[in-house]
Amino acid sequence: MKTNTLNQNSLIEDVKNLINFSVNNMDASESKFKHFHQEIVEKYFVAKNVQINYLDQTIDLQLFMSNEKYTNLTFECLDLIGFLQSCIKCDSDSLVYYETLMTEYDTVVAA
Numbered sequence: 001m002k003t004n005t006l007n008q009n010s011l012i013e014d015v016k017n018l019i020n021f022s023v024n025n026m027d028a029s030e031s032k033f034k035h036f037h038q039e040i041v042e043k044y045f046v047a048k049n050v051q052i053n054y055l056d057q058t059i060d061l062q063l064f065m066s067n068e069k070y071t072n073l074t075f076e077c078l079d080l081i082g083f084l085q086s087c088i089k090c091d092s093d094s095l096v097y098y099e100t101l102m103t104e105y106d107t108v109v110a111a
Helices: 005-024 026-045 080-086 092-110
Strands: 047-053 058-066 069-076
Touching (some): 005 026, 005 080, 005 092, 026 047, 026 080, 026 092
Antiparallel strands (some): 047 058, 058 069
């Protein structure tokens, strides 16, 4: 898939705006966006079993190491919006992935 720079920038901004909206509206729609946040972290770190504790401001995940091996990692995240936005990649595979996410979660926001 070949997307021009303007569309790429627009998609990245849309994903970042959805991150901002979803974190700021967690009380109203926690179950709708919890998985969205986990997917962003999983994609960025090539991780699995991502759990975000919004009260303790920690993220637990299993990080891929090598030869199908994973290591457990827990870290504190005081600025969840900034952290999730920093996990956005601009490579073509990620852009296709984000288009799919936006299709799924834009429907949730519009509902």
